[in-house]
Structures are given as structure tokens and as C-alpha cells.
Amino acid sequence: MIRDITLGQYYQTESVIHRLDPRFKIISTLLYIVALFFIDDFIGFAIAWLGLETVICLSKVPRRFILKGLRPVFLIIAFTLIINIFMTQGQVLVEIWRFHITKEGLQMAAFMGIRLVLLIIGSSLLTLTTRPISLTDGIESLLSPFKRFGLPAHELAMMMTIALRFIPTLLEETDKIMKAQQARGADFESGSLLRRAKALVPILVPLFISAFRIAQDLAMAMEARCYGSGLPRTRMHEIRFTRTDAGAAVVFVIFLAVIVLERLLW
Amino acid sequence: MSITVTELTHIYSPGQPQEQTALDNISFRIADGTFAGIIGHTGSGKSTLVQHLNGLLKPTSGKILVDDTDITASGADSRQVRRSIGLVFQYPEYQLFEETVEKDVAFGPTNLGLSQDEISERVREAIQLVGLDYDAVRGVSPFELSGGQRRRVAIAGVIAMGPRVLILDEPTAGLNPRAHQEILDMVDGIHERTGNITIMVSHNMNDIARMTDQVLVMERGRLVMDGTPREVFSHGDELRQLGLALPDAAEIAEELRRAGLPLTGSFMTMEETADAVAKALKK
Numbered sequence: 001m002i003r004d005i006t007l008g009q010y011y012q013t014e015s016v017i018h019r020l021d022p023r024f025k026i027i028s029t030l031l032y033i034v035a036l037f038f039i040d041d042f043i044g045f046a047i048a049w050l051g052l053e054t055v056i057c058l059s060k061v062p063r064r065f066i067l068k069g070l071r072p073v074f075l076i077i078a079f080t081l082i083i084n085i086f087m088t089q090g091q092v093l094v095e096i097w098r099f100h101i102t103k104e105g106l107q108m109a110a111f112m113g114i115r116l117v118l119l120i121i122g123s124s125l126l127t128l129t130t131r132p133i134s135l136t137d138g139i140e141s142l143l144s145p146f147k148r149f150g151l152p153a154h155e156l157a158m159m160m161t162i163a164l165r166f167i168p169t170l171l172e173e174t175d176k177i178m179k180a181q182q183a184r185g186a187d188f189e190s191g192s193l194l195r196r197a198k199a200l201v202p203i204l205v206p207l208f209i210s211a212f213r214i215a216q217d218l219a220m221a222m223e224a225r226c227y228g229s230g231l232p233r234t235r236m237h238e239i240r241f242t243r244t245d246a247g248a249a250v251v252f253v254i255f256l257a258v259i260v261l262e263r264l265l266w
Numbered sequence: 267m268s269i270t271v272t273e274l275t276h277i278y279s280p281g282q283p284q285e286q287t288a289l290d291n292i293s294f295r296i297a298d299g300t301f302a303g304i305i306g307h308t309g310s311g312k313s314t315l316v317q318h319l320n321g322l323l324k325p326t327s328g329k330i331l332v333d334d335t336d337i338t339a340s341g342a343d344s345r346q347v348r349r350s351i352g353l354v355f356q357y358p359e360y361q362l363f364e365e366t367v368e369k370d371v372a373f374g375p376t377n378l379g380l381s382q383d384e385i386s387e388r389v390r391e392a393i394q395l396v397g398l399d400y401d402a403v404r405g406v407s408p409f410e411l412s413g414g415q416r417r418r419v420a421i422a423g424v425i426a427m428g429p430r431v432l433i434l435d436e437p438t439a440g441l442n443p444r445a446h447q448e449i450l451d452m453v454d455g456i457h458e459r460t461g462n463i464t465i466m467v468s469h470n471m472n473d474i475a476r477m478t479d480q481v482l483v484m485e486r487g488r489l490v491m492d493g494t495p496r497e498v499f500s501h502g503d504e505l506r507q508l509g510l511a512l513p514d515a516a517e518i519a520e521e522l523r524r525a526g527l528p529l530t531g532s533f534m535t536m537e538e539t540a541d542a543v544a545k546a547l548k549k
Contacts, residue, residue, distance in 0.1 A: 179322050180361040183353040184423060185345065185377030202373065205363035209409075 022138030069124035274328035306484030352429030358420035392426035414445030
């Protein structure tokens with residue numbers, strides 16, 4: 001049941017992709033997404049897909065984990081396809097009652113579909129190969145130049161880390177409370193929607209109280225260790241941009257250049 | 267009412283990398299009217315076991331008979347099971363959620379679909395049975411009460427369902443010594459008054475030795491001992507190996523014996539040890 005839910009979707013294994021600097025992975029994922037919207041023909045998408053395929057192979061993440069990320073957005077993709085097929089003006093191929101399927105519509109839909117699939121696989125590769133904690137470390141490091149303009153980069157990253165850290169704790173707490181209320185005859189699985197919504201009150205109230213209690217304890221423990229004294233903080237695991245990262249960056253820049261050239265030349 | 271457990275096994279996340287056998291082929295019987303204690307190290311499977319006894323968890327294999335009804339059968343009426351077997355979780359006060367004590371205690375009976383009159387009657391009885399003043403606390407928010415009182419309210423919430431077996435998972439965890447004793451006295455009183463089976467999970471050997479008729483010792487999902495407190499606590503060395511201990515009374519008697527005092531027999535309470543020491547010194 002609830003116990004089986006794993007946090008985020010990090011896939012634990014040893015690979016080049018896993019070892020890369022999280023900052024580089026975040027930036028390259030963002031650039032990859034931008035590139036996807038820059039591409040405007042099938043050859044471009046083939047190149048983009050090839051690049052992604054290389055990363056998948058290198059990452060050693062089983063394909064079924066990668067495809068799992070597509071499942072929740074399946075409806076959105078289907079909806080986008082339908083809208084694009086029927087709503088685009090152009091050369092009519094088929095006409096059904098008041099709906100037209102146009103050549104341009106089909107092409108647009110295909111582009112959109114491929115774009116979304118690549119986008120989702122690309123971004124889920126980031127979370128599959130990067131620990132949530134190094135992800136927040138990476139975000140903190142990327143945001144730190146903006147500290148000059150008053151952006152609390154460290155505090156933001158700390159909030160994210162704490163939130164991630166306490167998801168399993170809260171899930172466990174929810175499981176416990178659900179069982180305790182079930183032991184008192186509570187029924188969460190049957191009845192109308194309204195009834196089921198009402199059945200959540202005996203879970204949510206104790207859960208909120210627990211969350212506040214946990215937050216208070218944590219705040220106290222942090223203060224007891226003088227957290228927030230304002231001095232620059234050091235960290236146990238420094239993020240380092242290694243030679244592997246540099247190599248990966250060169251490859252990635254070449255990849256982007258190929259995509260840009262393809263668009264300009266064809 | 268009796269409980270018979272046969273070859274009960276429970277495996278968490280079977281087939282997954284984190285697969286874990288929480289209960290391994292457990293069999294025992296608890297006769298009607300027995301006060302049973304379950305002891306064992308943290309993670310030995312005590313909580314998993316008690317959650318099976320009221321149908322919250324389904325076993326991977328094995329059977330649990332309550333009287334002659336198999337509560338693990340696929341067609342078993344889980345509501346009926348939870349009605350007859352009340353389970354008080356660890357730190358039960360964390361499950362309180364209603365605005366008033368009265369409403370919170372009524373949550374269980376209301377779920378059973380009882381009539382309004384019967385609910386009010388049961389709530390009153392349960393609150394009195396846990397030693398609270400019904401008229402004083404009924405309209406109070408449970409969050410305004412002290413820790414010990416809140417726990418009583420939570421226990422009352424289970425008792426109000428009218429269970430015929432009462433299971434308590436570490437009912438005194440985190441309480442101060444006085445509240446600890448008060449809760450135990452209350453549990454003892456309820457057991458005596460109702461004459462039902464009571465099952466208590468505890469880390470406190472003194473409480474187990476003094477209160478129970480039968481002790482089950484768990485170790486890594488297996489049931490390693492099952493007998494009267496006197497039988498079980500005569501295996502001091504084995505218990506210590508399991509990371510458990512003897513009741514203070516037996517521990518003191520053993521030390522004195524080692525120091526040369528001729529004490530014979532087994533000792534469960536301080537009074538017994540004191541009497542034996544007095545007798546030995548008189549000789």
C-alpha cells in the first residue's frame with residue numbers, strides 16, 4: 001500500500017550519467033527542452049531522439065522505469081494530439097461532419113506528440129539519475145549568483161531538502177493514522193464522493209497536527225545546533241565540475257550545434 | 267472467546283528487492299479470559315502480529331481463528347472483526363481529531379452504525395471505564411487535556427466499540443511514571459471487569475511479569491517462547507541473548523543467589539522476592 005510508494009523516482013545504480021555534476025544536468029536538461037521547441041522537422045527530431053537514446057543507454061536505467069514516467073501524462077498528450085489534428089487550418093484530407101483533418105494538422109500533431117514524449121523522457125531522466133538531495137544542491141549552486149539581488153538561495157534549497165526529507169516520514173505517519181482509524185471502523189473505500197471526502201477528515205486532522213509537531217521538533221533541533229547564525233556554510237559533499245563533466249559538456253554543445261545547423265540548413 | 271493462530275506468515279513487498287519476512291510461521295493459542303503479553307526487541311514483528319489479529323493486515327499464509335471464525339478468509343467481514351477485536355495503537359492520542367472528547371469517542375460506535383441512544387450510552391460507559399469524569403470532559407477539546415488523559419480518551423474510543431478482545435500496543439510508551447501506573451491499573455481494571463481476552467505489547471518486563479497469564483516472546487518474526495511468565499522468565503540467559511531482560515524482582519533474586527543467599531523458586535514481583543529474602547535471612 002502506501003509503504004510501497006518510493007520517493008521521487010531516483011533509480012539507484014552506478015553510471016556515468018549518475019555521476020555527472022547536477023548543475024550540468026539541470027542546465028543541459030533545460031537547454032534540451034528549449035531545443036525541442038526549436039526543431040521543426042522530422043530529421044531534427046531524429047537527432048534529438050538519438051541524443052536521448054545515447055543518454056538512456058549510458059544511464060543504465062531500465063526502459064520500463066523511463067516509460068512509467070509517461071503514464072501520468074498520457075491523457076495530456078492524447079488531448080494535445082486531438083486538438084492539433086482537428087483545429088489546424090490547411091489542406092483538408094478527410095472531412096467528417098463538421099470536423100476536418102488537415103495535412104498540416106497531422107504534421108503539427110505528430111510534432112507536438114514527439115516533442116512532449118521527448119520532453120518528458122528527457123526531464124524524467126534528470127530525476128531518475130540524480131538524487132533529490134544533489135538536485136537541490138545543484139539548484140542552490142545555480143541560484144547563488146542571484147544572492148546579490150537578495151534571493152535567499154540557500155534557504156530555498158534548504159526548504160526543498162527538508163520537504164523531500166520528510167515525505168517518507170509523513171507517508172509513514174499517514175499509514176499509521178489510517179490504520180488506527182480503520183481499527184475504529186473508519187471506511188475510506190466505499191460510499192459516494194462526498195462521503196469519501198468526509199472520511200478523510202479523521203486522517204487529515206491528526207496528520208496536520210503531526211506535521212506541525214515534527215516541524216517544531218526539527219526547528220528546535222536545528223536551533224540547538226546554531227543553524228542560521230548567518231555565517232557562510234560549508235558542506236560535506238562539495239559539488240565538483242570534473243573532467244568527465246567537461247567532456248560531457250563538449251559533447252552536449254556539439255549536439256546542440258548539430259540541431260541548430262540542421263534547422264538552418266534544411 | 268479464544269484466539270488460535272496457525273502457521274501465520276507475513277512478507278512485506280513480496281517479489282521486490284526490499285522483500286522482508288515480518289512474521290515467520292507463527293502458531294499459538296490464547297484461551298478465553300487470558301491476559302496475554304507480547305515481548306520482543308524493536309522490529310521483532312510484534313506490531314505486525316497485532317495488526318493481523320484485527321484484520322488490518324492480511325497474512326501471506328496461515329490462519330487466525332477467533333472462536334470458530336476464520337478472520338483471514340477472503341469472505342471475512344472486516345467490520346465484524348474490527349468490532350469484536352479492539353486494537354489500541356502506539357501513541358493512540360495522535361489519532362484524536364474531533365472537537366470534543368465525546369464526539370471523538372463516538373467515532374468508532376458511529377462507524378458501527380449503532381443507534382444514537384446506544385452510542386451515547388457506550389460513550390459514557392467507555393469514558394467512565396478509562397477513569398475520566400464524563401461530565402467534566404465530554405465537552406472539552408481532546409487537545410486541551412494532558413498527555414495521559416488524552417491517551418485515556420483514545421483508549422476509550424476503542425473500548426466504546428464494545429470489543430470482546432482488547433489489544434494494546436505499548437499503551438504506556440512515553441508516559442511519566444505516574445501516568446504509566448495509572449494506565450496499567452486502568453487496563454487491569456478493564457480486564458477484570460470484562461473478563462475478556464486482553465493482549466498487551468510491552469517493553470517493560472515488570473509490567474508483563476505482574477499482569478499477564480501468558481507471555482509470547484518474538485524474535486525476528488518468529489515466536490521463540492510461549493508460556494506463563496514464570497516459565498518464560500526462568501530462561502534468563504536466553505532472554506538476555508535476545509536483547510530482553512528479566513523483571514527486576516527476578517534480576518535481584520538472581521544477583522543475591524550469586525552472592526550466596528539461598529533463594530529457591532522464581533520471582534515475578536518485588537513482594538515475592540522480599541518475602542523470600544526475609545525467609546532466607548531468618549534461617
